[in-house]
Amino acid sequence: xxxxxxxxxxxxxxxxxxxxxxxxxxxxxxxxxxxxxxxxxxxxxxxxxxxxxxxxxxxxxxxxxxxxxxxxxxxxxxxxxxxxxxxxxxxxxxxxxxxxxxxxxxxxxxxxxxxxxxxxxxxxxxxxxxxxxxxxxxxxxxxxxxxxxxxxxxxxxxxxxxxxxxxxxxxxxxxxxxxxxxxxxxxxxxxxxxxxxxxxxxxxxxxxxxxxxxxxxxxxxxxxxxxxxxxxxxxxxxxxxxxxxxxxxxxxxxxxxxxxxxxxxxxxxxxxxxxxxxxxxxxxxxxxxxxxxxxxxxxxxxxxxxxxxxxxxxxxxxxxxxxxxxxxxxxxxxxxxxxxxxxxxxxxxxxxxxxxxxxxxxxxxxxxxxxxxxxxxxxxxxxxxxxxxxxxxxxxxxxxxxxxxxxxxxx
Amino acid sequence: xxxxxxxxxxxxxxxxxxxxxxxxxxxxxxxxxxxxxxxxxxxxxxxxxxxxxxxxxxxxxxxxxxxxxxxxxxxxxxxxxxxxxxxxxxxxxxxxxxxxxxxxxxxxxxxxxxxxxxxxxxxxxxxxxxxxxxxxxxxxxxxxxxxxxxxxxx
Numbered sequence: 001x002x003x004x005x006x007x008x009x010x011x012x013x014x015x016x017x018x019x020x021x022x023x024x025x026x027x028x029x030x031x032x033x034x035x036x037x038x039x040x041x042x043x044x045x046x047x048x049x050x051x052x053x054x055x056x057x058x059x060x061x062x063x064x065x066x067x068x069x070x071x072x073x074x075x076x077x078x079x080x081x082x083x084x085x086x087x088x089x090x091x092x093x094x095x096x097x098x099x100x101x102x103x104x105x106x107x108x109x110x111x112x113x114x115x116x117x118x119x120x121x122x123x124x125x126x127x128x129x130x131x132x133x134x135x136x137x138x139x140x141x142x143x144x145x146x147x148x149x150x151x152x153x154x155x156x157x158x159x160x161x162x163x164x165x166x167x168x169x170x171x172x173x174x175x176x177x178x179x180x181x182x183x184x185x186x187x188x189x190x191x192x193x194x195x196x197x198x199x200x201x202x203x204x205x206x207x208x209x210x211x212x213x214x215x216x217x218x219x220x221x222x223x224x225x226x227x228x229x230x231x232x233x234x235x236x237x238x239x240x241x242x243x244x245x246x247x248x249x250x251x252x253x254x255x256x257x258x259x260x261x262x263x264x265x266x267x268x269x270x271x272x273x274x275x276x277x278x279x280x281x282x283x284x285x286x287x288x289x290x291x292x293x294x295x296x297x298x299x300x301x302x303x304x305x306x307x308x309x310x311x312x313x314x315x316x317x318x319x320x321x322x323x324x325x326x327x328x329x330x331x332x333x334x335x336x337x338x339x340x341x342x343x344x345x346x347x348x349x350x351x352x353x354x355x356x357x358x359x360x361x362x363x364x365x366x367x368x369x370x371x372x373x374x375x376x377x378x379x380x381x382x383x384x385x386x387x388x389x390x391x392x393x394x395x396x397x398x399x400x401x402x403x404x405x406x407x408x409x410x411x
Numbered sequence: 412x413x414x415x416x417x418x419x420x421x422x423x424x425x426x427x428x429x430x431x432x433x434x435x436x437x438x439x440x441x442x443x444x445x446x447x448x449x450x451x452x453x454x455x456x457x458x459x460x461x462x463x464x465x466x467x468x469x470x471x472x473x474x475x476x477x478x479x480x481x482x483x484x485x486x487x488x489x490x491x492x493x494x495x496x497x498x499x500x501x502x503x504x505x506x507x508x509x510x511x512x513x514x515x516x517x518x519x520x521x522x523x524x525x526x527x528x529x530x531x532x533x534x535x536x537x538x539x540x541x542x543x544x545x546x547x548x549x550x551x552x553x554x555x556x557x558x559x560x561x562x563x564x565x
Contacts, residue, residue: 348452348475349419352542356415365451372451378473379451407419408476 003295003303005390011036011291012388018358025359025396030174030202030337030384032224035284039227042287046280054279055253055270069279072286073269079289080219081210082236086268089235089242090277094201095125097220097235098168100272101197102129104245105218106166109195112138115164117194119144119152119180120374121173124367126199130168144169146374150176150327152185161192168196171203171214175366175382176327177308177334179203186215195241201225205386206304206335208297211236223281228288232281235272242268249274300387304336307385311338311394318398319343322405326375336385339366342401345408347381353407354400361397417538418545419476426532427476432486434469441563444472445555447547452478454552456559464493470552477536477545482552484533494560501557503528508550511540 009015012034017024026034052062054069070085077085091097106129110116116130120143134141142160145153150173161167167189171182182203186196197218200209204221211219218241223232237245247254247265251274256264265271292300308331315323319342326339342350347363354361362382365372372378383397436442436457445454452474459467468490470482485504489497507530539549 346475346479348545348548349477352418352545353415364449369451378453403415407415408424 002306003299003387005303005388008295008388011038013037013040015388020358022358025357025393027383027385027389027393027397028360028362029205029386029389030225030335030382031362032230033205033227033386034388035227035229035288036291038291039229039284039287042283043229043280046283051279053276065279068286069277069282072282075286075289076234079209079293080204080234080236081212083212084239087236087239087242089237089269089272090282091220091233091235091272092231092278093224093233094199094220094222095129095233097233098125098197098199099129100235100248101218101220101237102133104248104272105195105241106130106133107137108246110137110139110165114139115142116140117142117144117160117164117167117169117189119169120146121150121152121176121178121180121368121371122168122170123174123199123201124369125201126168126170126197127370143370146176146371149329150178151333152178152180154181154185157185157188158192161189161194164189164192164194166195166197168199170199170201172200172206172335172337173327173368173371174202174337175339175368175371175380177337177339178327179207179333179335182214182216190215202335202337205300207301217241223285223288226285226288227291229281229284232278232285239268242272247274248272251275253277295387303387304385305331307389307391307394308334308336308338310391311383311385311397314394314398315340315401319401319405322409323401326380336389337382338384339380339382341377341380343405343409345404347379349408350381350401350404353404354397356403357396357400359393359396359400414538414541418542420535420538422532422535423476423480426480426483430470430479430483432469432483432490433471435471436467436469440467440469441559443555443559443562445551445558447474447478447551449544449547452548452551454478454482454555456482456552456555458556458559458563460494460563464491465489465497466491474551475545475548477539477548478551481533481536481549484536485552485556488531488533489556494564497556498560499528500530501553501560503530504533504553505550507534507537508540508546511537 014034050064052065054066073085073088076088147153189196196216198216200221205226219236224230254274324341328334351363364379440457440459443456453472455471457469468486539545
């Protein structure tokens with residue numbers, strides 16, 4: 001069985017849209033994914049049928065709203081195979097989830113001279129929170145290098161991790177598409193006595209996520225790259241670690257008791273969820289998970305592998321050395337992300353010319369400036385696919401790139 | 412393709428492929444950096460003054476065709492001008508972009524307050540205003556030069 005893209009496309013209203021009489025070719029899902037009808041209607045349903053504030057109501061509507069929020073938490077728990085719902089903290093996005101860890105676990109457990117290990121392929125969301133902490137606490141950040149093939153260079157890993165308190169890395173690169181050896185890295189970091197945070201923002205939409213299998217201490221991802229709405233992210237953490245961490249934001253919901261002298265914190269996971277939460281967004285995320293489960297993450301993954309095999313071969317065949325594709329050459333080692341340089345044309349210009357045919361790609365540094373520096377470029381063009389893309393859209397990209405060539409290198 | 416042809420005029424592509432006055436100048440030339448954080452474009456403007464004239468100007472950095480071509484054309488028109496003339500040209504260029512942007516959204520004609528400044532090839536950049544996100548690309552080098560002049564005069 002394979003993914004029926006034509007049927008799936010029907011579920012996504014935005015993909016029915018035409019601009020200037022032309023179909024939309026959406027190849028920017030690593031940036032944000034489109035949303036199926038079921039996600040949109042789950043959010044709409046929440047506001048039209050259930051809206052009330054959660055966890056404090058003494059009437060049916062409020063109880064139903066609470067059940068929607070907590071039901072979504074149960075779906076996330078199962079989706080990533082967490083041990084319990086106490087381990088699932090809703091945040092605004094993955095960025096906030098990482099900042100939560102750096103501000104609470106980091107501030108409590110790291111002191112002057114301590115070491116954190118990151119990789120060169122990280123998104124700014126997994127760099128800047130650690131820079132902030134490093135400045136404040138005078139801690140050292142060490143970097144795992146990236147090879148020319150776009151893999152992590154683990155040749156000096158044992159030296160880098162020696163004495164480190166934390167390894168924080170992306171399980172899939174948002175620029176190169178590389179799947180990093182997350183399980184191996186977790187094991188080796190633990191063996192060296194470090195805690196492990198996995199930034200799974202790109203990984204979770206593209207691959208079955210099993211926190212038991214990956215073996216980390218923290219894992220973060222965002223809803224909007226996963227067919228869900230913007231405005232909700234997830235921090236998963238091992239219960240005993242979350243339990244020992246101080247709270248993040250203070251306010252309602254996160255307390256058991258407040259007096260003029262002080263406060264005591266609520267139990268997990270609400271200890272980290274100050275204020276009124278994003279209930280409609282949770283409903284949407286729950287519906288997104290249902291949608292993906294129905295198709296099957298293994299199907300999503302195998303569809304992407306075959307689409308990337310097609311794209312890599314087609315781009316290479318049609319453009320040869322005029323195109324430089326970054327990251328692993330083997331489609332099985334990468335997610336549905338294709339970064340490239342083409343014909344000396346700047347990515348901004350490429351994206352502009354493709355936009356003339358409604359082909360949506362991302363141009364820029366992809367919030368990964370240290371990686372851009374490693375690659376020796378200021379920016380790349382990035383086409384990224386998901387379960388609703390097919391080969392005809394790769395063909396459209398190729399045709400669009402011919403226009404780029406005609407403008408920039410007509411001879 | 413009509414709009415794209417307007418944007419990617421041959422003169423712009425020529426400056427992008429063969430940028431003029433590319434490079435660096437040593438101290439005591441003034442150095443000023445400009446960034447467009449959205450797309451990562453970066454322009455470095457070096458200005459060497461002699462008796463109140465911009466004796467030499469060099470452009471460094473990297474970016475899209477519009478930002479690089481605009482910087483290249485700017486360097487050609489600015490070189491050899493006095494600070495006062497350079498300021499007039501900067502003003503006229505930015506005004507040209509504003510005027511075309513305003514005229515695009517309405518129909519009213521706007522008269523330039525700098526009718527005596529001949530922008531020459533730079534008029535090719537008018538096509539950019541149809542693509543609002545690209546206006547920042549076209550003005551990056553100019554804002555950097557303006558900042559540079561401010562710093563010199565401090």
